[in-house]
Amino acid sequence: EVQLVESGGGLVKPGGSLRLSCAASGFTFSSYSMNWVRQAPGKGLEWVSSISSSSSYIYYADSVKGRFTISRDNAKNSLYLQMNSLRAEDTAVYYCAREATAIGAYAFDIWGQGTMVTVSS
């Protein structure tokens, strides 16, 4: 079964750091670009970051540029998001999502269940 499982969320104080992980299974992880997408409570979806299959290309939303770092370990079938200088507005459910490479589309075809990050003092 194709699956993405996020972990690492929790409560952190403003200015603090957190590292999210996403474990992939059921597909050849190293062949796919991966993304992080977040959703603040009661709000819409916001794309956060993208990384190509070999980590050659990395992109960030303006709202997190300079504070968040996306990375991956293809040997461990894992995606990461290092979040520094966290702000209250970073409070959200963070989803990892697979790029729909197999169908040649700019779309997210597989999503994890999400992990909640709460930034509060």
Place this chain on the structure above:
Amino acid sequence: QSALTQPASVSGSPGQSITISCTGTSSDVGGYNYVSWYQQHPGKAPKLMIYDVSNRPSGVSNRFSGSKSGNTASLTISGLQAEDEADYYCSSYTSSSTLRVFGTGTKVTVL
């Protein structure tokens, strides 16, 4: 990069058809055929319903269809069913440095 504009809510009776619009600019929706649509039920992860403007992934009902005209994309749900009640989001590739943008989201209510 601003979010794509969607109506906040759309409603319809069972069996009817509804259409959700998604308006962007020539830098995103209008410039590329890379519009996708996602369905999200409360407390659940989003699900891909349409990709590349009008293509359905395997397993998605043919009651869902997509189209685009200029800077506006649309998702049509025909034969509306109770299980279609959910939030729907469009997304597009964008030529800006941020690469991707989502719509503001539309709550679909089945009356």
